[in-house]
Amino acid sequence: MNQLLIIAVDGLVFASWLFLVSVGLSLIYGVLRILNIAHGSLFAVGAYAGASLVVAYSTAGLWAPGALGVLLVAALAAGLVAGPVIERGIIRWTYGREPVMQLLVTFSVFLILEDLTKLVWGVSPYYAYQPYQLLGQVRIGGIDYPAYSFLLLLVAALTGVGLWWFVRRTRFGRVVVAVIHDPEISVAMGVNLSRVYVTTFALGSVLAALGGAFTAPMISVVPGIGVEVIVLAFAVVVVGGLGSLEGAAAGALLIGLVRAAAVHLLPVLELFTIYLVMAAVLLVRPLGLFGRVEARRI
Amino acid sequence: MNLPRGALGVLLVAALVVAGLVLPRWLVFLLALALAKGVAVLSVVVLMRAGLVSFGQGLFFAGAAYAAGFAMRWWGIREALLLVPWSVGLAVGLGALAGLLVARYRDIFFAMLTLALSMVLYGVLIKAYGVTGGSDGIRIPTPTLLGLQLSGDDARLVVYYLAVAATAAAAWAVGRYAAAPAGYLAHAVRDNEVRVAYLGAPVSRIVYAAFLLSSGLAGLGGALTALNVGHVDPGLAYWTTSGELVFIAVLGGTGTVLGPLAGAVVYELIRSYAFKYAPYAWQMLVGAAMLLIILFLPGGLWSPVERVWRRAQG
Amino acid sequence: MKTPILEVEDLTLHFGSITAAERETVIVYPGELVGIVGPNGAGKTTFLNLITGYLRPERGTIRFWGQDVVGLAPHQITALGVGRSFQIPQLFLTLTVRENVLVALATREGRWASVRRPLHEPARVQAADEVLLQFGLLAQADRPAGELPEGGRKLLDVAMAFALRPRLLLMDEPTSGVSAREKFQVMDTLVQALREGGITALFVEHDMDVVRRYATRVLVLSNGRILADGVPSEVLEDPEIRLAVTGRR
Numbered sequence: 085m086n087q088l089l090i091i092a093v094d095g096l097v098f099a100s101w102l103f104l105v106s107v108g109l110s111l112i113y114g115v116l117r118i119l120n121i122a123h124g125s126l127f128a129v130g131a132y133a134g135a136s137l138v139v140a141y142s143t144a145g146l147w148a149p150g151a152l153g154v155l156l157v158a159a160l161a162a163g164l165v166a167g168p169v170i171e172r173g174i175i176r177w178t179y180g181r182e183p184v185m186q187l188l189v190t191f192s193v194f195l196i197l198e199d200l201t202k203l204v205w206g207v208s209p210y211y212a213y214q215p216y217q218l219l220g221q222v223r224i225g226g227i228d229y230p231a232y233s234f235l236l237l238l239v240a241a242l243t244g245v246g247l248w249w250f251v252r253r254t255r256f257g258r259v260v261v262a263v264i265h266d267p268e269i270s271v272a273m274g275v276n277l278s279r280v281y282v283t284t285f286a287l288g289s290v291l292a293a294l295g296g297a298f299t300a301p302m303i304s305v306v307p308g309i310g311v312e313v314i315v316l317a318f319a320v321v322v323v324g325g326l327g328s329l330e331g332a333a334a335g336a337l338l339i340g341l342v343r344a345a346a347v348h349l350l351p352v353l354e355l356f357t358i359y360l361v362m363a364a365v366l367l368v369r370p371l372g373l374f375g376r377v378e379a380r381r382i
Numbered sequence: 383m384n385l386p387r388g389a390l391g392v393l394l395v396a397a398l399v400v401a402g403l404v405l406p407r408w409l410v411f412l413l414a415l416a417l418a419k420g421v422a423v424l425s426v427v428v429l430m431r432a433g434l435v436s437f438g439q440g441l442f443f444a445g446a447a448y449a450a451g452f453a454m455r456w457w458g459i460r461e462a463l464l465l466v467p468w469s470v471g472l473a474v475g476l477g478a479l480a481g482l483l484v485a486r487y488r489d490i491f492f493a494m495l496t497l498a499l500s501m502v503l504y505g506v507l508i509k510a511y512g513v514t515g516g517s518d519g520i521r522i523p524t525p526t527l528l529g530l531q532l533s534g535d536d537a538r539l540v541v542y543y544l545a546v547a548a549t550a551a552a553a554w555a556v557g558r559y560a561a562a563p564a565g566y567l568a569h570a571v572r573d574n575e576v577r578v579a580y581l582g583a584p585v586s587r588i589v590y591a592a593f594l595l596s597s598g599l600a601g602l603g604g605a606l607t608a609l610n611v612g613h614v615d616p617g618l619a620y621w622t623t624s625g626e627l628v629f630i631a632v633l634g635g636t637g638t639v640l641g642p643l644a645g646a647v648v649y650e651l652i653r654s655y656a657f658k659y660a661p662y663a664w665q666m667l668v669g670a671a672m673l674l675i676i677l678f679l680p681g682g683l684w685s686p687v688e689r690v691w692r693r694a695q696g
Numbered sequence: 697m698k699t700p701i702l703e704v705e706d707l708t709l710h711f712g713s714i715t716a717a718e719r720e721t722v723i724v725y726p727g728e729l730v731g732i733v734g735p736n737g738a739g740k741t742t743f744l745n746l747i748t749g750y751l752r753p754e755r756g757t758i759r760f761w762g763q764d765v766v767g768l769a770p771h772q773i774t775a776l777g778v779g780r781s782f783q784i785p786q787l788f789l790t791l792t793v794r795e796n797v798l799v800a801l802a803t804r805e806g807r808w809a810s811v812r813r814p815l816h817e818p819a820r821v822q823a824a825d826e827v828l829l830q831f832g833l834l835a836q837a838d839r840p841a842g843e844l845p846e847g848g849r850k851l852l853d854v855a856m857a858f859a860l861r862p863r864l865l866l867m868d869e870p871t872s873g874v875s876a877r878e879k880f881q882v883m884d885t886l887v888q889a890l891r892e893g894g895i896t897a898l899f900v901e902h903d904m905d906v907v908r909r910y911a912t913r914v915l916v917l918s919n920g921r922i923l924a925d926g927v928p929s930e931v932l933e934d935p936e937i938r939l940a941v942t943g944r945r
Contacts, residue, residue: 119490177677183489184435188632188676191437191625195669202662311621315501318494326490355505359498363483366495370486562811563802566791570799573788580748580786581800581860582774583808591809 089225091344097233099340100240104298106317107247107332108291114264114327115284117183118175121190123292124314125197129166130293131309132201133158135210135300142214151215152235159297163290166197171285176278194314202307209304216301232301239298243291247329260284264327319362325372334373338365390640391553398546402539412650414542414610417549419630420646422603424556425596426631427642431560432592433572434488437624438496439600441480441503442473444619446601447608448507449473451520462525462544466605473601474594481593485586497621507616519615522608545606549643552599557639559595568592600627629672699762701726701864701896707746707756715920716742717753722915722922724864729890730898731911731928733941739920740900741783744866748780749773760864779862783869783900785853789842793833793852796841797824800859824859830889831855846873851882858889865890867899871906879903883910904932904942916941 109123137158138151170193178186219231251257262270263280271277295313303309320339324331343357353360365372398417402410422443429436446469453459453468484495507514514520524537532540559565567588570578575585608614617623634645656664679686700723707720716739724730732740745751747758749770758765765773774780788796798815801823802808828834831851836844841852850873857865870886871879887910890897898915901907907914908928916924916931918940924931931937 119494174673182433184430184433184493185676185680187435187490187493188628189673191628192669192672192676195625195665195672199663199666199669203666207662315494315498315621319498322491322494355509356502359502362498366483558814559811561814561816563799563807563815564809564811566795566799566815567803567808569791570788573790574786576750576770577786577788577856578803579770580774580780580782581803581808581856582771583803584769584771588808 086225091348095341095344099336100237102320102336102340103240103333105295105313106320108288109317110321110327110332112288116281118186121314122193122197124310125194126289126292127296127313128201128310130159130162130296131300131305132205133162134297135212135305138212138214148218155297159294162293164286167286167289168282171282207307209306211304212300319358322372323362323365325375328374331372331374395550402542410542411538414545416647416650417545418603418606418610420643421549421552422600423627423630423642423646424552425599426627427636428592428596430631430636432568435493436496437493437621438500439627440619440624441500442476442597442600443604445476446473446604447614447618450605450608451522451614460526462527469605470598470601474598477594477597481590485590485593500619500621500624504616504619507619517616522612525609541609548602548606553639629668632672632675698725703759705757707753709753718920720922726896728896729912731907731914732900734917738917740917741868744868777863779857779860779865781854781857781867785849787841787852792838793841794824794837796856797827797859800856804860827855827859865895865897869900
């Protein structure tokens with residue numbers, strides 16, 4: 085019983101992290117039909133921005149809980165600067181080209197960003213442990229958990245609810261849904277596609293940076309952290325169904341719980357759980373849990 | 383019909399043979415590495431012609447390299463002419479298994495699934511320390527050729543000629559495949575799968591066949607790399623290794639066999655300098671170059687040369 | 697009594713609440729040239745998609761030369777001798793016009809996996825050029841198919857189906873995209889090629905004049921149902937049928 089609780093808590097925490105780092109990828113794919121390999125780099129940029137700002141903020145000796153706000157600001161700034169620059173400067177020239185070429189373009193962006201982060205922030209690690217330390221421990225079922233894990237859960241939940249509200253309840257959100265559904269008809273109806281694309285890309289970038297910024301306090305921020313993230317995020321998004329926000333949540337939950345179960349019951353498999361879940365889901369549902377079939381007219 | 387091209391191939395092989403005798407040792411070594419990489423790039427090109435981008439060729443590249451390492455370590459086999467076929471065979475075996483899963487997918491799914499599979503291998507190589515030596519990898523002792531014990535410079539030269547021979551064989555095989563119905567059908571799959579099916583040809587098996595050929599080529603490149611470097615480590619399976627192969631394929635273009643090979647040589651030469659002078663800007667340069675090529679020279683750097691060549695032939 | 701080449705019985709398929717095919721039953725004998733007519737959305741293309749295995753019916757049987765083909769994939773059904781051309785031409789746009797036909801020929805020979813000889817074997821190139829000559833495409837043989845104008849694409853699409861020498865050929869609007877002036881010319885070519893090859897054919901067509909002039913039999917489809925089946929001169933004179941097909945009396 086106790087073990088089940090532990091698995092559930094661990095799984096939920098890991099799932100919320102997975103959701104944070106992958107939902108932006110799914111959003112961008114849903115609207116632009118481009119798989120953004122640079123998503124991992126945007127995560128890294130967010131982590132570096134968050135870590136360096138928190139370090140500066142803490143060294144200045146300002147009000148300690150404010151560091152959490154600093155993380156948020158860092159993510160917003162990183163995403164809102166990098167996103168539009170990348171979309172307007174590079175990605176938009178590839179609309180309408182083969183998906184494979186678009187993939188290579190985002191791969192190029194990934195390579196450029198990897199070195200840019202090294203040039204901007206150097207290669208020595210950043211430790212932004214202050215927010216993590218600040219929140220202390222929480223005791224559940226006789227076990228101590230870092231309270232920061234639950235903050236992560238909260239951030240993921242707020243992000244999910246916020247996105248849901250944005251998509252279902254705002255005018256712009258409904259335009260986005262229309263574009264996901266049928267870009268050609270949307271244009272015919274007077275939708276400004278460029279604006280939708282740049283806004284979506286910026287939002288997706290903010291989400292990636294948000295994942296990075298709130299991850300920063302839990303790790304040492306070093307070059308290369310973005311690489312794993314793109315693989316993990318892709319796995320989550322594929323399990324849920326590319327382009328589906330609900331799918332990203334479902335994929336994150338499934339993978340999070342299965343991995344937590346593996347960690348506690350079958351540690352040997354831990355490393356492979358994500359890929360096993362992905363392979364299993366794809367064998368049964370090739371387009372993921374929430375994927376929609378798009379038959380080709382002939 | 384392909385006489386001019388065949389003659390060009392013979393000329394190039396002859397030039398490489400002479401190069402081994404006259405060039406300084408470090409350059410010969412670099413050339414051997416570039417050829418090994420070039421063969422692996424051909425494996426990417428074969429898939430690209432079928433419209434598929436693999437970000438996971440590292441699976442076969444590293445798989446074959448480690449296979450050579452294990453054969454030396456466990457069974458004491460040091461004969462290069464045994465090690466290479468064994469490694470390639472293992473890579474094709476891996477390809478046969480992986481192909482069962484990925485041959486159904488296209489576009490980004492194919493790219494990311496191959497990427498995921500290679501990362502699984504990377505994880506195994508890192509974690510299974512007792513078998514694979516973890517992140518330190520395995521040392522590959524100097525191989526023998528036809529039972530001859532080799533040492534020092536001789537060994538390097540022999541491995542270089544092995545690479546030249548293997549590259550020539552791989553180039554010939556890929557050229558022949560590309561000119562045959564099987565190669566054209568793969569190209570046809572890229573253009574229009576529905577039509578291929580409505581001609582009566584099974585799309586999935588065409589893709590599977592291309593995938594097997596590709597895994598064998600990547601394996602050959604990996605085995606040659608292992609023998610050249612004398613060491614294998616998990617980095618061979620890392621997805622940036624695979625990404626590098628994709629980049630060189632874009633650089634050299636996918637329309638020819640020589641383009642990617644030339645691309646690999648140019649890439650290795652530039653990299654050996656750039657790494658020395660701008661270690662933190664290298665990836666950025668690669669990324670920027672790839673962007674420029676994709677946006678402005680979709681046929682690869684080689685394509686203007688190819689155009690001139692064609693015009694010269696009438 | 698001749699053996700039917702195609703027997704379709706009770707064929708049924710729905711897309712949600714839309715009836716794509718409802719209890720369609722048709723028997724086609726060798727040598728027939730069957731025109732399929734009906735308003736947009738009547739299920740004409742769906743009918744071809746079902747026969748060729750692109751869609752799977754909910755119910756019903758499809759037999760080709762007596763062999764049940766339901767559940768087979770398009771490539772398997774094609775390999776049995778059922779050719780198909782498309783409403784939107786399905787070509788290999790980055791291959792040359794000749795290579796498009798060469799690939800079709802190599803596949804017909806069962807050599808799609810062959811690496812022993814090049815695609816451009818002299819005998820095969822000659823055969824391809826004969827097909828191209830027949831369809832008036834020889835002058836464009838070395839151009840990429842993507843550079844062909846719409847009418848040329850349509851012809852190449854049909855030529856590829858012909859190159860397979862099928863026993864049954866299904867054509868989806870073979871003359872759409874061809875100018876009104878050239879329509880009959882194209883149909884003359886097609887019908888002659890069909891006769892020479894001893895090919896039975898079904899073709900979807902919007903132009904009633906074309907159907908009247910060439911079809912030996914006409915199927916009228918509406919809302920996934922077969923409304924009428926008979927000789928064009930009789931069926932197409934029925935005012936009810938005319939209304940259903942053209943919306944005009």
